[in-house]
Every structure is written in C-alpha cells, then in structure tokens.
Amino acid sequence: MSSFVGVHLSDPSLQNHFTQVELRGLKSKFISLRSQSGKVIVGDLPPVMAQLKALNQLFTVEEISAILTESSDRNDEIDFEAFLRAYLNLQARATAKLGGSKHSSSFLKATTTTLLHTISESEKASYVAHINSYLGEDPFLKNFLPIDPATNALFDLAKDGVLLCKLINVAVPGTIDERAINTKKVLNPWERNENHTLCLNSAKAIGCTVVNIGTQDLIEGRPHLLLGLISQIIKIQMLADLNLKKTPQLLELVDDSNEVEELITLAPEKILLRWMNFHLKKAGYKKTITNFSSDVKDGEAYAYLLNTLAPEHYSPDTLDIKDPTERAKLVLEHAERMDCNRYLTPKDIVEGSANLNLTFVAQIFHQRNGLSMDDTKSTFAEMMEDDVQVSREERCFRLWINSLGIVTYVNNVFEDIRNGWVLLEVLDKVSPGSVNWKQANKPPIKMPFRKVENCNQVIGIGKQLKFSLVNVAGNDIVQGNKKLILAFLWQLMRFNMLQLLKNLRFHSQGKEMTDADILNWANNRVKRARRKSQMESFKDKSLSNGIFFLELLSAVEPRVVNWSLVTKGETDEDKKMNATYIISVARKLGCSVFLLPEDIMEVNQKMILTLTASIMYWSLQKPAEGSDSPAEASASASDLSPTSHVDEADGGVLAGEISNMTIDDAALDSTSVSSPRIENDNVSSPRIENDNAPIKE
Secondary structure, eight states: OOOOOOOOOSOHHHHTTSOHHHHHHHHHHHHHHOOTTSOOBGGGHHHHHTTSTTTTTTOOHHHHHHHHTTSSOTTOBOOHHHHHHHHHHHHHHHHHHHTSOOOOOOGGGSOSOOSSOOOOHHHHHHHHHHHHHHHTTOTTGGGTOSOOTTSSHHHHHHTTSHHHHHHHHHHSTTSSOGGGSOOSSSOOHHHHHHHHHHHHHHHHHTTOOOOSOBHHHHHTTOHHHHHHHHHHHHHHHHTTTOSTTTOGGGGGGOSSHHHHHHHHHSOHHHHHHHHHHHHHHHHTOOSOOOOSSGGGTTSHHHHHHHHHHOGGGOOTHHHHOOOHHHHHHHHHHHHHHTTOOOOOOHHHHHTTOHHHHHHHHHHHHHHOOOOOOOHHHHHHHHHTOOOHHHHHHHHHHHHHHHHTTOSSOOSOHHHHTTTSHHHHHHHHHHSTTOOOGGGOOOSSOOSHHHHHHHHHHHHHHHHHTTOOOTTOOHHHHHTTOHHHHHHHHHHHHHHHHHHHHHHOTTTSTTOOOOHHHHHHHHHHHHHHTTOOOOOSSTTOGGGGGSHHHHHHHHHHSTTSOOGGGOBOOOSHHHHHHHHHHHHHHHHHHTOOOOOOHHHHHTTOHHHHHHHHHHHHHHHHHGGGGTOSOHHHHHHHHHTTSOOSOOOOOOSOOOSOOOOOOOOOGGGGOTTOOSOOOOBOSOOOOOOOOOTTOOOBO
C-alpha cells in the first residue's frame, strides 16, 4: 500500500506559507498549465490565477497579467516555486486592495491560516494553561502534563493527535469514543494519521471551521494551524452555555417575543456582548461594548461589570486609577477573588487581545451570570423548547452547511436561511453554475420582498434539480416554515451525496446513483467479507445494535475495528456503546459524519442512508489513491448489483450528513473562511486486530 508523500519545496520559508492541502491543489493547477514541451511561462498564469477564489472577485485577467509582468517578461519560463511566489504576491495585493478584513462575525468564521503565519505567545500561554487545567488528570496525558508555555512542548505533544482528541471531548463531552483513539507512547505514522483524521472530522462535527488543514499539517505540528484549531475548540467549550436551552435565564435580557426571536439567531459571542451590556447599563456605565478588543482595553467596563456581579469583592480604587495597566491588574485580582480562573494578563487586556478577552468574559459568565427569571418568562422558555428530533436535525443540517465551504457561517438554520442567501451559496456549491447571482440580493436585506426574490430563485433551482416541491413557495422559507425547510435541505443534501458518488470513476460510468445502489453496495461488501449481517432497508430495525455497520467498516478496512470492544448490542446501554464506537471509527477512517448515537439506535432512515453513503464514498475513493488493486476497483463496481429492495428517500427531514470531500479553488484560498475537504493522507492502519474475535459479552 502506498504511503503519503507530501509536496516539499526547496525554500523552507516558502513551504511555511502553505498547508499540504493548498500545495497539492496549487501543484495540480500548475501541472495543468504545462504545454506539450513541458514548460510553463508567465503568460500562462493570468487565466488560472483569475479563477482562484482569493483573487477572482478582485482582479481581472488583464490586471493580473499587468502585475505579473511588472518584474518578468510574459515569455519567461516559470517553475512551481516561482508560481507560488507569484500567487503570494497577488494575495498580498488583494489584501491591500481590500484595506484589510472589514468583516467581524463569528469566531468560527475566522481563518486559521494567514499569510504571515504569526502566532501570539500570550494566546499560546493561555491555551496551555487551559489544557493543563482541564486535562491534567487525564489517565494518558498526565504523563506529559503540565506543559511549559515557554517552550514548544504544546506543538510537539499535539503531533500524535491524542491531545486534540481529548480536548474536543472536554469541549463537547462524548464527541469521540476514546476507545477509537490510538494511545501509546510511540505511534507509527499510520496510527498518528488516524488520530488526526479522527480529530479533524470530530472538530467539524462540533462546529469548528477547519480551513485548509490536512492531517499532515497537524503531524508536522504547524504552530499557527494548531493554535487556530485549539482556539476554536476552547471557545466552543467556553460559549457552550450561551443559548436559551442551556441557560433559559438569558430571557432576562429581552422584553418581548420579537427580541426573543432575535436572541435565538445571535451567535454565542454576540449574546455574551448583550449580557455584558445588560449588566453595564444597570451599573450606570454609559458606553456600549461592541467588541472584545478596543472597547475593553481601558479596563473600565470590566471594573463596572465585576463590581455589579460580585460587590462583596468591590475595590473602590479600581476606577480611580488612571493607568490602564494598573486598572487591568486590579480587575484580574477581583476576578480571582470570584474563583474565576483567568488565563490572560493585564497586558492582554490593555493590548485588546480579542480571543483572550472573549474567553475571560465567558469565564465570568460561567462563574456568575447575575441573571434570574420570573415565572412568566420561565413558562415562555418552556413553550420555546424544540421537538428533540427537530433540534437534532437542525444541528446536523447546520454542521453540514458549514462544512461545505460557503462564505456565510450558519448559527441557526431556521433563522439564518430565511433571506435565501445561504441557500443560494449552498446550491452554488453542490450544483455549480445553477445560481444567477445577478438576480440575487446580498445581505443585509431590509426589504422583505428582496428576501422572497432570493427564496423564489432557491425554489426554482430546486425544481430544476427535480426536488419534490409541490405547493412550496419562496415565502415559506422567508416565513421560517420548519417542516418545509427541513424537507428542502434533506433533498439538497441527498442530491449532493448522490452526485458525489456518481462522479466517482470506478463504478457507474456516469449513471445516476440511487439509494438502492448504496444499499446493495453495503450488503455485498459485508457478504464478501464473509460476514452474516445484512440490512433489508435503511429502516431495518435490526441495525439498532450497530453490528452491521461495524462489519461494514471492517469490510472496507479490516484493521479499523477492534472487535474486543464490540458488544452484542442486546441492551440499550450496549447499543449506545456500539453506536458511539461506530461514529468514531468512521471518522477515524476518514468519513465526515454528523450523526449522533441515538440516530443509529433509533434507526433514523435518512441518517442511516447518509452514514452508509459516507462509508461507501470513502471506500470507493481508495483505488484512486493507489490503495487497492484494479481487481478491487472492479469488485467495488460489482458491489452495486441489485440484491435487495430499498425505499427511495423522499422529501423529509434528516439528522445527519454526507461530507463534500472534493478539493476546489476554495481550498486554495488562504483567506477563505470556509471548510475544505479534510485530507486523509493515509487512512490505513497497520494495527493488527483480530477481525474474527468474539463479540464482547
């Protein structure tokens, strides 16, 4: 089986500007430019450069040509490294043309890779303190902790992937079945790659935006990428309670139902700002805090906030002191007296470190939010409780949309898609060229009929794609009809899934894929592995014990399942153990899935379909990477022969996702906020497991 070979450059400083995902994509672009003589000249570059998303909206082909010929003749031959330098030059021009980033949205939209790749030592020290605090007693990691923030020990420890997986479980407990993590002092390259594949897929499944990060980048311990990922994971943990479900007391921040609807749509950090301003107003503070940087640099807002929340620790000197650094010092001392673990310094406050200040305020909120709720609002909060299934579906659609690589980050599906713009972005991603952007209205949209225009185009495209949209109009989306929104998104997701499978070159020769093809493939793979499990349909209740999916995963990669950890699935507890293990093993293998254990236990038909399709997609990609022999590729094709009956999935709802794992120009854009394909550089593990071991009683 072939091993992963990265793209390596002779210039280390140039290598550090790119991830392996970017380098492979750009290398492909460069190779496509070669003429019959095998040469690439400067004059060949403009049309290709103009197509890259980092540049295509800022420069014309003519403008790029003019920039490139400032220092070179258009007939000069150019090698790959010169091509990369030209690309970086154009990116720098693009940044200058924009005047820097003007967008300040959710932290999850923030890119984790920058042109200069600078890292903040203060942030590193803060994250190290957080890791030491939360993982210091972990049975495996306690042998390596505490980490010294003054060294590069954090990056060295992260290279095996165990630390990142454990940190994800701290942020969202139960995300990763720790039995699937390869934990031993010395890991071989395959085991290390498996851990990082599991980490990246799981990070996406908790809502991280992973920009241009492949497993090789994490194995190499690239500081800017690791800190960017760690930052997102920690923030997800710290902001987890900033919603009405976890903290219904937040209703005290609003006065009427209209404001409640607005509160539901806000990103967690925006809710945190609203909470902070609520208490500051009560304390008599005259200013409104709009960010966690310049607005809190002088420390005054913190002094007012802490004096209101913890008056017993009040220090009258805090507001009298004029020096911001001294005031910041007193603020942090006040926070410590509240038992609020702080990971920032007075200098971080004065310098306006947005990430660290946001985390600091989130810690204050956790320790003492100062909110209460009367009986009227308590009743209102109970009325707002979503149906469990609907809530689960909203979560999975949201994660799927955010994984596709669109520009807009979705915080709440039902609210964020009502203007139609997000759906147009998704449609353009899964069916390129389907959207007429000249007729689209870009947010912010004040006039309601403009939103309807966007949604009407969404419905029109859906009909062109043969979705079932009888009696559905754009206004239904604008009005937030949950049932219709979920039905539309399921059909959109299923279309994406089937197109991905259709486009694989091994099996269908371009024929349309069906749900029956997916079912037959799965049954035949299990049968070929000499296993006895079969599924009659995607709603076969026998699937609830998880055995079929473990046998399917073992069939496509024999070493990935440790059968000594598998139960018979006879009780609910055993079923949940198997389901949790299935999800982590699938992610470890390289499948990007957003389902929950309950979806397998309850045999959610559409979720089962997407899980099976995700495994199928990964498996059928293996021959393209040189993993299987031609005979194996042929066998994969024969697995599509009909053996069973399956109900075609129709319009409805879903609690899961099949990832779009293609690389496109978005993956080459280092300023992109989207989430590209997660690289699975070498998915096969050399760990020898007893594939025929008895199932654990």
